[in-house]
Amino acid sequence: YEGTPVLKGISLEVQAGEFVTLLGPSGCGKSMTAMSIVRLLSYPGKIVEGEILLEGQDLAQASEKRMREIRGNDISVIFQEPMTSLNPVYTIGYQLSEVLRYHMGMNKKDAWQKSIDLLKDVGVSRPEQIVRSYPHELSGGMLQRVMIAMGLSCNPKLLIADEPTTALDVTI
Numbered sequence: 001y002e003g004t005p006v007l008k009g010i011s012l013e014v015q016a017g018e019f020v021t022l023l024g025p026s027g028c029g030k031s032m033t034a035m036s037i038v039r040l041l042s043y044p045g046k047i048v049e050g051e052i053l054l055e056g057q058d059l060a061q062a063s064e065k066r067m068r069e070i071r072g073n074d075i076s077v078i079f080q081e082p083m084t085s086l087n088p089v090y091t092i093g094y095q096l097s098e099v100l101r102y103h104m105g106m107n108k109k110d111a112w113q114k115s116i117d118l119l120k121d122v123g124v125s126r127p128e129q130i131v132r133s134y135p136h137e138l139s140g141g142m143l144q145r146v147m148i149a150m151g152l153s154c155n156p157k158l159l160i161a162d163e164p165t166t167a168l169d170v171t172i
Contacts, residue, residue: 093131
C-alpha cells in the first residue's frame with residue numbers, strides 16, 4: 001500500500017449495553033475511526049489491515065451490498081453535521097420514513113407515524129409539523145434531534161455518535 005496511514009493501532013471492544021467514548025483533540029481521528037467502522041471512507045481512504053468484527057462477522061471483508069444492510073439495521077451513525085447529512089430537497093418525514101421502509105419493511109403510513117413518534121421521543125415539539133418541514137427550515141439543534149431520531153429508528157446493535165450534542169443546548 002502506498003500512502004500515509006491515518007489511523008494505526010486502534011483496538012476497541014464494545015459489549016452489549018456498554019458505552020465507549022473516544023476523547024481527543026480535533027483532528028486526532030475520532031470521526032475517521034467511526035467512518036472506518038461503517039466503511040464510509042472517502043477516496044483515497046481505505047482499510048489496509050485489521051478487522052472490524054460485529055458478532056463475529058468481519059465488516060472489513062464484507063461486500064458493499066452487505067454493508068448497506070448492516071448500516072441502519074445493525075449499526076447506525078449519528079453524524080456531527082446534520083445539514084450535510086440530510087437531503088435538502090426532501091422533507092424530514094420523507095427521510096425518516098425512507099429509513100424505516102428500507103430497513104424495517106414498514107409501509108408508508110406506518111413509517112410516517114413511526115417518524116412522528118421518533119421525533120416525539122427525542123423531544124421535538126410539534127412533530128406533526130416538523131415531519132413536513134425541509135432541513136433548511138429547522139435550527140441546528142432541531143436537525144440534530146432529527147439525526148438522533150434517525151439513528152435510533154431501527155434499534156441498532158451498535159450506535160456510533162460523532163459529537164451528537166454539538167448543536168444542542170445544555171438543557172437537552
